[in-house]
Amino acid sequence: MPRFFLHLSYDGGAYHGWQKQPNAITVQETLEKALSVYTRQDVYLTGQGRTDTGVHATSFYAHWDLKDDEPLPWQANLDGWLSRLNRMLPPDLAVHALIRVPNTLHARYSALSRTYCYRVHWNKDPLLAGRSWWLSSQPDWEAVIKATDALPGTRDFGAFARSGGGQKHNLCELRRAEWTFPAPGQASLTLQANRFLRNMVRAVVGTLMEVGRGYRSADQMESLIQEAKRSAAGSSAPAHGLYLEKVEYPQGLLDQPVLMEAPPLFQP
Secondary structure, X not given: OOEEEEEXXXXXXXXXXXXXXXXXXXXXXXXXXXXXXXXXXXXXXXXXXXXXXXXXXXXXXXXXXXXXXXXXXXOOOOOOHHHHHHHHOOOOEXXXXXXXXXXXXXXXXXXXXXXXXXXXXXXXXXXXXXXXXXXXXXXXXXXXXXXXXXXXXXXXXXXXXXXXXXXXXXEEEEEEEEEEXXXXXXXXXXXXXXXXXXXXHHHHHHHHHHHHOOOOOHHHHHHHXXXXXXXXXXXXXXXXXXXXXXXXXXXXXXXXXXXXXXXXOOOO
């Protein structure tokens, strides 16, 4: 079976995450329905992972296997295929590229790392509503950054894992944890790891903001991680500030797009 990767992005505000589920609108279901109608074939997508309800993605991959006896749906009109597909999709969901990959490349299990960005702002801005977490006052950034510096490493991140998340273990290699300040009154936390636990990024941000508000000390972060109990960490930050920004695969395997369309909905 030939395998193809779809590269997409979406605003998660209207969706109950990526993964298809009963009685809820999801990105997977929306895209599968459009593809099935358009190609007149049954389409089943495998995503690179889950995103929670309300979480956005600037870069998301899913793979799709065609049966050997099925014609390539885009063969008759290569140039217009993606453009027409995007016209069938809602405005908050876009497909940017279709990439032929080896059958051994799996959207989820072949990923080497994932990068998330969480955005906050403390100067109230209606244009950031639904895209960034508004804080009523500016945090103590010196304390927040000190606590953030304790995060990277290969360790048990159970303190930030949703209970009953289904993961076999809580060990993650967190390679990057860095705050940047892209504009006055705005900040972004970038986290890169080989894997993330369910709700992990939002729990990390919620805990860091408690440090920034003086509810807990930055020096407590290391002991909190070692304790590995969700009850020891802070509450989760809202979903609407979170973006999946990058998924890395073995070098060279995603370098040959069959088709390309518009740039992503969000720019980093």
